Amino acid sequence: MAGGARATPTRTPPPPSSPSARAEVVVPPDWASALSLASSHPTPPVVVVCGPKNSGKSTFSRLLLNALLPRYGRVGYLDTDVGQPEFAPPGCLSFHVVDEAIADLLNPTLREAERCYFFGDISSKRDPEAYLNCLFHLYDYFVGKYQSDGNETLPLIVNTPGWVKGAGFDMLVEMLRYICPTIVVQIRITMRSKNLPDGMFWLDGGQTGPKMINIDAAFRDASNRSLLVQKDACGMRERRLVEYLKQCFPSDISLTTNKELAYALASLPPYQVPFSDVRVTHLHCEVPASEIWRSLNATIVGLAVSNTSEATGSIPCCVGLGIVRGVDVQKGLLYVITPVPLQRLQTVDLLLQGLIEIPTSLLQVRGCVSPYMSTNVLHKITERDLYAE
Numbered sequence: 001m002a003g004g005a006r007a008t009p010t011r012t013p014p015p016p017s018s019p020s021a022r023a024e025v026v027v028p029p030d031w032a033s034a035l036s037l038a039s040s041h042p043t044p045p046v047v048v049v050c051g052p053k054n055s056g057k058s059t060f061s062r063l064l065l066n067a068l069l070p071r072y073g074r075v076g077y078l079d080t081d082v083g084q085p086e087f088a089p090p091g092c093l094s095f096h097v098v099d100e101a102i103a104d105l106l107n108p109t110l111r112e113a114e115r116c117y118f119f120g121d122i123s124s125k126r127d128p129e130a131y132l133n134c135l136f137h138l139y140d141y142f143v144g145k146y147q148s149d150g151n152e153t154l155p156l157i158v159n160t161p162g163w164v165k166g167a168g169f170d171m172l173v174e175m176l177r178y179i180c181p182t183i184v185v186q187i188r189i190t191m192r193s194k195n196l197p198d199g200m201f202w203l204d205g206g207q208t209g210p211k212m213i214n215i216d217a218a219f220r221d222a223s224n225r226s227l228l229v230q231k232d233a234c235g236m237r238e239r240r241l242v243e244y245l246k247q248c249f250p251s252d253i254s255l256t257t258n259k260e261l262a263y264a265l266a267s268l269p270p271y272q273v274p275f276s277d278v279r280v281t282h283l284h285c286e287v288p289a290s291e292i293w294r295s296l297n298a299t300i301v302g303l304a305v306s307n308t309s310e311a312t313g314s315i316p317c318c319v320g321l322g323i324v325r326g327v328d329v330q331k332g333l334l335y336v337i338t339p340v341p342l343q344r345l346q347t348v349d350l351l352l353q354g355l356i357e358i359p360t361s362l363l364q365v366r367g368c369v370s371p372y373m374s375t376n377v378l379h380k381i382t383e384r385d386l387y388a389e
Contacts, residue, residue: 069098117316242258248338296327
């Protein structure tokens, strides 16, 4: 995939505003006990955290990661919630190795993944089979690299989605059967109908299972009823994409509002990509062959690397996301904006189009014909240019 060096905005942005105050995380006694049990397990544990949506799974997973770090130094983290991922942009399943404590226990933070797959949707409902396939491949990668003889052995945290009824329950059962965790932490709320079944519900009778730890949702009202942490899921996804796209610019460029980021992206020369350099896969829809390239215009795509040398059924690894800013069918060119470094872009030969949408606040910039139809691009950069001193 070809690329060009990019310019940065020339105007001086206003200084960043002071961070808003955050509520302090109070760890209930049953959470503290669960953290102690998991972190003192005699061998590096594989811990699956499950429970209804907004019950505190992500917060507990962050606390658990911090509790495991002093003993192991590095902790594996399998991010399985495509709608509200912990470390990756929306639409991705990813595996991370974390070697530093999480300071903000109430909010997710972007981290580069060791391996990432682009599912291309904010829910697994549309294609449960593809979702589980991605998840199983990530777990197999972890086992092959971090639980094999002679290799460094790491603990693993698997934070699961909050969809625990119907097809969501069925997928959780498949996930637990495949992973065979050491410990399962189930977070329960006072509205029992929303909880998972008691016990090792995914196992057939007579099978030996993992250690089960049940804890209650941390937040309670005056009547001791669970207070679910209400989240603006759509707003969180938009903010996550905005933070991801800010990585297109140097860290010393302050972009404090979406309007500033929209103007910055509109002025950013995109990478020029010949059609001949990439293939296109539409993950959740069918597109006529004559419209494949036009269908990419003004969409978010997964930038992936084909696994031509691996076994049939393997999944292309995603190195990041990009915005297709313009399509010139006559010249056979795409124009792509992405924070992925040039050297990694050289390996990209596959564009994955899903259903992840560009934040609406970034779609219109006054004074520009369209921020995603710009012809302000540099010529194709060759490999020789990349490595020239």
